[in-house]
Amino acid sequence: MAIDENYLTEYEKVATHDGENQPIQIWAKDQDSYSGIGSDKLGVWGTIVGVDFDLCIADGACIDACPVEVFEWIDTPNHPESDKKAIMIREEECIICRACESVCPVEAVLITED
Numbered sequence: 001m002a003i004d005e006n007y008l009t010e011y012e013k014v015a016t017h018d019g020e021n022q023p024i025q026i027w028a029k030d031q032d033s034y035s036g037i038g039s040d041k042l043g044v045w046g047t048i049v050g051v052d053f054d055l056c057i058a059d060g061a062c063i064d065a066c067p068v069e070v071f072e073w074i075d076t077p078n079h080p081e082s083d084k085k086a087i088m089i090r091e092e093e094c095i096i097c098r099a100c101e102s103v104c105p106v107e108a109v110l111i112t113e114d
């Protein structure tokens with residue numbers, strides 16, 4: 001399974017999380033599909049740099065690949081796939097190179113240009 005390519009149009013905006021300079025939008029199929037950090041339902045985080053946190057296995061390839069350091073780790077205890085995720089803390093810095101998208105082993109990343 002990969003990140004849903006239509007999440008920006010088909011998912012609901014369920015929450016936001018603080019980024020370094022601007023809020024990060026969190027998306028989910030419906031309100032029942034998101035329970036927040038500490039749960040097993042985290043949804044898709046980000047709008048330009050989208051990562052399906054329910055697929056992310058904390059491989060870290062995206063963090064290593066990004067030339068402008070968009071990502072950092074965030075702790076996500078109790079999530080069955082991994083207890084940390086790559087958060088797009090500096091999403092607005094993204095240069096749309098798509099390196100992160102191509103290296104993710106579980107296809108959890110989707111880059112969308114403005």
Ligand code: SF4
Pocket residue numbers: 049065066067068069070093094095096097098099100101111
């Ligand atoms: S597309 Fe490139 S610049 Fe943007 S987050 Fe991914 S690796 Fe970083």
